[in-house]
Amino acid sequence: MIAIGSDHGGFALKEEIKKHLAEQQIPYEDFGTYSTDSVDYPLIAEKVCAAIVDGKCEKGILCCGTGIGISMAANKIHGIRAALCSDYFSAKYTRLHNDANVICMGGRTIGPGLALELVDVFLRTPFEGGRHARRVEQLMKLEEK
Ligand code: RB5
Secondary structure, X not given: OEEEEEOXXXXXXXXXXXXXXXXXXXXXXXXXXXXXXXXXXXXXXXXXXXXXXXXXXXXXXXXXXXXXXXXXXXXXXXXXXXXXOOOHHHHHHHHHOOOOOEEEEEOOOOOHHHHHHHHHHXXXXXXXXXXXXHHHHHHHHHHHO
């Protein structure tokens, strides 16, 4: 199950991504927002990330205008490794090397064609483990600081 959410700046992109997931029969839960009315992105990030931390959803997709605010919010939540992506290589390697569990994108910075490619590679790429597992463990220990 994929958790998905956006603020108003990422709403249109979120709707495109939902269609794309549905076409591939990938189950998702939409945590809002549900219109283009202005909303605060930290509240959406909180809902999507809670679903992941609780184990209800495996991975998350978050969109805001730039992807920056919503990725900052997501990375404040313990257990979340959110990656702001706007290129294919980063979306792939953040899974292989960082075991990212949330991808963030900007609805005002990238087009839907690219965004759907990023979603696909993010969702299908496994974590490589090995030396990267040690680094991810070190990363997660920083949450105790
Ligand atoms: C909302 O206007 C905008 O600030 C938000 O979508 C995002 O880009 C923040 O980082």
